[in-house]
């Protein structure tokens with residue numbers, strides 16, 4: 001089972017804080033459980049691993065099997081919470097090089113997560129000669145980036161297979177009743193999957209949003225849900241500092257109160273890169289409001305020790321680190337012997353790569369704490385669907401607790417609208433005329 005450990009934390013937080021914080025954590029816990037805190041209408045994710053729609057889950061498995069049988073590629077169109085979780089899980093469990101591997105499951109391409117014409121064109125070209133399907137994902141059904149990308153891929157599908165043929169290759173994941181995508185899907189007869197009303201985008205990886213693309217790769221999504229359910233049981237029943245989510249939420253809150261403003265999430269496995277991105281959205285959008293919140297940043301070790309390591313060791317003391325340890329690698333590799341020993345590394349000959357990685361981690365923990373950077377360790381239960389399910393739920397639950405400790409609504413994201421309004425005004429969307437004149441004047445200054 002996942003665990004949270006504090007590394008030499010007493011030198012950073014000498015005062016005991018658990019007793020003082022326990023009543024506030026209990027209150028946060030109760031609000032999450034009852035769904036009666038700020039944004040409580042978006043706490044459907046809390047019991048999702050138990051209450052998820054089993055019939056829809058079977059439809060997801062069936063759709064994934066169909067996509068595997070009739071497609072060489074799946075284009076997943078979505079942005080933010082509508083893609084980061086799926087990408088994180090697929091990279092972590094199937095490898096960032098998944099598309100390059102020999103396999104009997106479709107390639108997965110992620111589109112609609114930006115506005116780059118080059119990125120879009122590249123994926124259009126990559127799927128051009130292939131049988132492909134599209135999973136367009138948008139809870140609101142109105143987000144510009146995925147909606148624009150979908151136009152291109154829908155056109156490509158309809159050109160290739162005709163309207164009727166394309167119909168069997170478009171899967172829309174969206175609100176159960178509202179939004180432009182839902183109306184379009186109903187009118188066109190596309191198969192639809194639901195983003196439940198009470199689950200916000202960044203908490204939606206364990207709904208059809210994440211599960212359909214993940215299932216297409218052959219990852220066992222039942223195991224993912226089982227792992228999440230294990231952590232849900234732990235978080236639900238264990239309202240104490242024995243619960244890893246309590247310990248993590250508490251320590252990061254205390255570090256924030258003591259003046260830290262940046263949390264670096266670190267991992268020693270490059271396959272975890274998009275899980276780091278998923279985590280950044282989860283915590284950034286949930287906590288960063290009302291002039292509050294830790295800035296969530298990420299580092300990939302050991303690569304970033306050779307780029308960000310200098311700043312972490314000796315730059316402004318802004319940050320603390322949370323290191324995710326995934327446990328043993330699947331590959332067992334030991335360092336080859338070199339008769340000449342030209343690089344002087346024969347003292348490592350025969351040594352397992354995991355052992356070297358772990359020593360690098362221990363050396364880094366010691367160096368960074370000595371350099372004034374507190375470290376938290378999240379020990380995952382391995383690099384398996386079940387362990388990742390635990391980890392996802394752990395971070396979600398700790399995020400909910402953290403938001404309530406900060407007295408913010410962890411489930412809204414009003415700040416995301418600001419750029420959208422300006423973009424629409426500058427693009428000449430009807431209704432934004434006054435704002436457009438004002439913005440163009442500002443740009444001209």
Ligand code: PA5
Nearest residue numbers: 080081082138139140143201202
């Ligand atoms: O967490 C959120 O709610 C957002 O980041 C959304 O996931 C993102 O903006 C995409 O929204 P939608 O799924 O409505 O297209």
